[in-house]
Amino acid sequence: MALPPPLSAKDEKSFAYATIKDRLPVIVTRIVDFLARQRGKFAQEYGDEAENECKSCISAMDKLRYEIARDKPIFLLNDNYTDDIHLWNEYLQKEMDQGKVISWFQSSWLLVECYMYRKIAEAFFLTKHLQHIDPFIEMKQNNFYSSSKAIDVLLAQLNIDFDQTINLMNNKSTIEQQFYNYMEISLWGNACDLSLSAGAECPQEHDPFHQITELKSHILINNQTSVFNCLYDQQAYLLNFDVCIDFVLDNAGFELLTDLCFADFLISKRLCSRITLHLKCLPWFVSDATKNDFQWLLEQLNKSSSNPVWQIASKRWQEYIQNGQWIIQAHRFFTLPYDYSYMQKISPELYYTMSQSKLIIFKGDLHYRKLVGDLQWPLNTRFETTLRDFQPTSLVALRTCKADVQVEIDEKLVEQVTKLDPKWMINGKWAVIQTFFKKTT
Template sequence: MAAGHVLIPPPSLSAKFEGSFAYLTVRDRLPTILTKVIDTIHRNKNNFFEKHGEVGVEAEKRAISFLSKLRNEMQTDKPVLLLTDSASDTEEWNRYMQRQQDLMEDGQPVSWFKSPWLYVECYMYRKIQEALAHSPPISDFDAFKEAKTESFFESQQAVVSLCTYLRDVLSTADTTDKNCLHDHFLRLLQVSLWGNRCDLSISCGQENSQKCNPMDSLHDLRRFILVDDSARVWSVLTALHGTETPGVRVDIVLDNAGFELVTDLILADFMVSVGLAKEVRFHGKSIPWFISDVTKQDFDWTLSQTAASNHRHMSSCGVQWKRHLKDGAWSYHDHRFWTLPHEYCDMPADAPDLYSALQGSDLILFKGDLNYRRLTGDRMWEHTAPFERALRGFLPAPLCSVRTLKANVQVGLEPGRAENLGSQDADWMISGKYAVIQFCSPLREQQQGL
């Protein structure tokens, strides 16, 4: 195995594993991200001094020292170390790390280059939080906030276009016309899909915003959707209409703040406003994660910024979104499991409360690449392997992955499709050019009928 590359094994080295192993580089992206975090903390030195005095300056030095040491350990393949802070998830993280150590057949310590790729990525972001936890009074500093804020403002014109489209649709749509609603839903689902391109963890924090009106490119982008189960998603939303159920509940497991979050809010607003869903539950991260992942602070800030806009349609959307929260049609939830390194098939055992909560959903939309990697265990499955098999039992409710491809894992393709793509574009799995809307239902009879 080449130095600087990481084998991606399953969490359990079981003979039942069906995919081959994958190799990904760890030397480039993670140190670059860590260097940017160090730079961001240093650039805020004066702010820390103004807010906390010399104590803030000492905290800045302490955090930078911790992260510089971490960067050196990463680049020189040192062992990964147990967490030492007192956060609510520390014990769970350390148990998982010990489990990884127990899997090492030669007894060597688990190190940066000899660990599952997903694991060391998550570990780095968790260690950033540990560095800040050991550096009061700046422990609550979000080192990624500047990048997320810039991404939002750089996408203003696209946000205005989307808000204008939504307000026009809601003011004219005939909610009894299923064909009309279907057309608008598909368009907004695709907008949410392509919004996933705006991922700062892939661009290492470099500006990656949406500049133009996303509605204008939907037709041309359709041919890049490799799996399109939109019809099955629509069927779930409409199947309960006219029944005695209290209304459809949709859960959205969020990915990126900024423009992508706006596309998710637009889709959720449409579903609630036209009666496709009675309730939407948003799931985000409890700590800053993968640079641009949504936290509660990001969620609330986005609603406030939108409501305060001087553009009437954008402001109208923000006001409506706050009303949805107040009325209970929308709610935001976080859980420490979303920032643990586990695959989602571990959820019933390691986070039974979260799994039970998701079982109450009628449809779960998993946004983005990281969610897809955790759904499928970040293994290099055969590209034709069924999505349901790759989930390995994780199916609390009908679910759909809404994702642009930015990592070396993809299942559920037709025979020969991956080979054809690879012959035309060597980077088809990581460029964000291609996408999937990939559905799976735990109800076999429903699955066969859709």
Template sequence: MMFQAPYPPYDPTDKDGFSYETVQKRWPIILTGVVNQLHLENHDIFVDSEHADGKNLEEGKLAEGKALIEKVSKLKYEMARDRALEPLSQDGGSHIETYNTELERLASISKNTWFTAPWLFAECYLYRLIWSYLLQTTHWRQYDPFRAQKIDAFQKSGVAIHKIATIVYELDHEKKNLEDNVDNLKVLFQEMTQMCLWGNSIDLSLLTNLSLSDMEHLQAVGKDAQAAREAFILKDDQEPLWNHLKSLEDGRIDFVLDNAGFELFTDLVFADFLVTHTSYVSKVVMHPKLIPWYVSDVTPSDFSQTLDLLLDDAFLASSSPTEAEKKHLQYMTTRWKDYVERGIFSLSVPISTALGAEIGSTADFWTTHLPYWDMKIHAQSLWTDLHLNSNLVIFKGDLNYRKLTGDISWPTSTPFREAIGPLAGSFPLLSLRTSKADVVAGVSDEVAAQLDKTDKHWRVSGRYALISFEEKSC
């Protein structure tokens, strides 16, 4: 029997809510970006076709590109006018019936338009619809309209990337000190956890305490830094998380990935730390999205490209790294490549997986609209794999948190374990989330009320974070 939350999901019928702003402003901007990118691609195709053979092939792609621009422009027009969400076409992709069945249900209760549909459903549907447009072409079926944007953002992170690579290099030369002192290891683990937590919004000042010149100083500064950040972490389960990690020996950790670029880089740094510097973890499995998703989510090609770009000195040359910094980045990334080749790091699908491939695989579930508490019903093989084989599943970012909690309007004091419904206890679970949407669980009513008074945007600003951990119990 499907779990039914006792509260409704967030939707844009509340004009003061963030979901209304998303539909009114954010989604049209994203669609405009897709149209602009298609225009650029079509322009390049036209220029290239004037100087190459195979002109008929290029003309076919150009015509399809123009049709895609028209479709996305029409979608933007209909969204602004609160039109009904159209059923997905039989495009050969996944989850068509899952989406269309929910659309029928929403239509039956008059909640099937852009400004009335549940926010989480409509947003997932939006990206699946864009993918449907691409699937119905001959020449654009492997096109990621967000790829250039992801690469551009990653390229601008060169300073942070090189500094972190140097820290990792220094860690390797202090490995003995870590092995001999669990307290130092704990501080570093907490720093790595928070680096992974803050992801794209990371402040390099947060990393200054990772200098290993004085391990005692590291421990003291680490505790001070933790205390300074405490006000911004509204739920902090780092202590039970650390106790769980210490109980492992050669364990497997899973990352349900969020953003490509710098955030994926920090995920890899965290994974590298766990495998290289602790005896607790010996294998890391990362779960990507199989289609372009929420603009910046990691696809298999993003993952492999990240490693290649990190090994290309020219890619990050604009950050003017020193020769030592370039050496440190090469050193670290070469190790990651080796870990991939040896299966220490892996994706849940082959790294060479094309966009839209592996339909029916365990990775396919991540691009449904379904809350994760339905995993056991709709993705039995995925649930079984995580239940039997994973020692910790780390859900990265805001979207994963929304899906864990169903994007339901839970009272903030609802225990996280309750808010994730039947998924609770299925496997050891960690959510690392900076809050960029309304849903929050595990925060006292008093704290929430105070934040409502002092910062009305606290739920959506990304300034506050939650570290939520749940043990396996079944």
């Protein structure tokens, strides 16, 4: 099958062009600001050598910003992070061996955007004292704090729904409606994306349960009923069988909290018995969640003595982890430049474990781009076609639209939405709940 070309900043009318020209340099600048403010703290903690390392990171950011702005060539990585550097450099070398000049505005958007975050990580890996520093940590944590009112509402209702679990186990219609509520709250949590805002705060200030009612008409593809039926149909067998879901997470902060609420609901209502929560192993796309972000969130909930609903949820989630109902993982594949059609070849062990799941939930725009290869597919292309060699099991993508790619969508609907909002594909105000169900033999 001949594939369409990748999204690229070669098209000056594309969101890829706007991203590389405007958003990425702003993100790098915010890192420079962070380092300038933290330099004295690093010197106090680690000595003068750390202050000099901080200066070297600032210099690396200035160089990176210059190279992006002037469409300079991209070269191999040169740090000591052995987990992935060979895979990155093999990918880049293969592109170069094919005679391609890899540069910021001429190459595929997915490659160069991922490369920028890996170059940011490289600057820190080349230091002795700052290798563990997350340059986006302040932005992520501030976003969480600024959403505290919405968190109060969400966790209070979650705890009520958990307490009513036994009484509702045979009430399918109530469980179904609650399922839709928590799935949609998780979906719209994806609007809190600091890479889209170039690091500017985007707090959740509204009642999430009220908000999903207002946003229902903004879900352009809504296959949530099929997802619910897929999980509910095997609910009765959970006492005898292990039913696992993989949840590939996106952003930290409020979005991560909404995802954990959805995961809590799925466990408590016995729609699955185990959930593997996949996080990033590196600071990524500004606000993507790492294991440190996950642990920090639990700590914030647990130490909030003035708000017991936070502590109740945190205690329950820690119990899920301790008894194996939640499994926390961070695999290197999620911060490589490859789209998901390469997973069988690059990370066969991850592909195999995912193939054992009943369902994979993919959160966010970047995962959607990687599912469909970030290619210029016609709008009416079947989702299954765009997945190509990534079909380990059934999957659902929960995505607010932030890139100019979307598949299996009615063209008449596209015309209507475009009249209402010409930027619907890129502004995060529209969403899809899109499914692929693997046929069983």
